[in-house]
Amino acid sequence: MATYTLLLTHSPFNDSRHQLAQRFVEALPEGNSIRQVFLYSEAVMVANGSQQPPQGQESTIDRWLQLAGQFNFSLHACIANSLRRGITNSSEQARYGLPAATIDERISLVGLGDIAEAYINGDKVLQF
Numbered sequence: 001m002a003t004y005t006l007l008l009t010h011s012p013f014n015d016s017r018h019q020l021a022q023r024f025v026e027a028l029p030e031g032n033s034i035r036q037v038f039l040y041s042e043a044v045m046v047a048n049g050s051q052q053p054p055q056g057q058e059s060t061i062d063r064w065l066q067l068a069g070q071f072n073f074s075l076h077a078c079i080a081n082s083l084r085r086g087i088t089n090s091s092e093q094a095r096y097g098l099p100a101a102t103i104d105e106r107i108s109l110v111g112l113g114d115i116a117e118a119y120i121n122g123d124k125v126l127q128f
Contacts, residue, residue, distance in 0.1 A: 001031040005118035007127040008043035012060040018046065021128040025067050034073040035122050037064065038115045039107070040081060047077040048087050049104035065106055079109040 006025070012018045025034055039046055046061050053059045068075050082103065083092060089109050090101040103109065119125055 001033075002123040003033050003035050004028070005035045005115070005122045005125045006037045007115065007125055008037065008039050008046070009041040009127060011042035012046050014042075017128040018043075018060050018064075021126075022063055022067060024126070024128075025071055028071075034071055035118060036074045036076055036114070037068070038110075038118065039075070039077040040115070041078075042081075044077045044082045044085055044087055047075075047082060047103050047107045048085075050102050061104055061107075065104070068106075075107045076110045076114055077103065077107050078115075079111055082109055 006021050008018060008021060010017045021037070028034065045051075046064060049061070051059075051061065064075055067073075077087065079092070082088065083096075087103050088096070088098055088101055089103045089105065092098070092109065093101040115125075
C-alpha cells in the first residue's frame with residue numbers, strides 16, 4: 001500500500017499528461033491512495049475557473065474535481081505560479097487589488113511547503 005502525490009507541471013492544453021495522470025488515479029490498485037494533486041508551473045492553468053473547453057471536449061478541471069471527490073484527495077495550485085498567470089482567489093484578489101478572482105474555489109492556492117511536506121510524509125511523488 002502506498003500514498004501518492006501527483007505533481008503536474010505541464011499545461012492541460014498542450015499534451016495528454018493530465019489525461020494520463022487521471023487514468024493513473026482511476027487504475028490505482030485497492031489499498032493505495034492519492035494524497036493530493038499539486039499543480040505547478042503551466043499546470044496551474046487547470047485551476048482557472050473561467051475557462052470553457054471547446055465544444056465536445058471534456059473539461060480538465062471538471063474531470064480533476066470529479067476524481068478528487070471520488071477518490072478523496074485535494075487539489076492544490078502553486079500560489080506564485082497561479083498569480084503570475086492571473087489565477088487568484090478572493091483573498092489574493094483583495095490583497096493585490098485585482099479585478100476578479102478567477103480560480104475555481106474548490107482548488108486551494110498553496111505554497112511550495114505543501115509539496116515539500118508531501119515528499120516528506122508521503123510514500124511516492126509522481127510527476128506528469
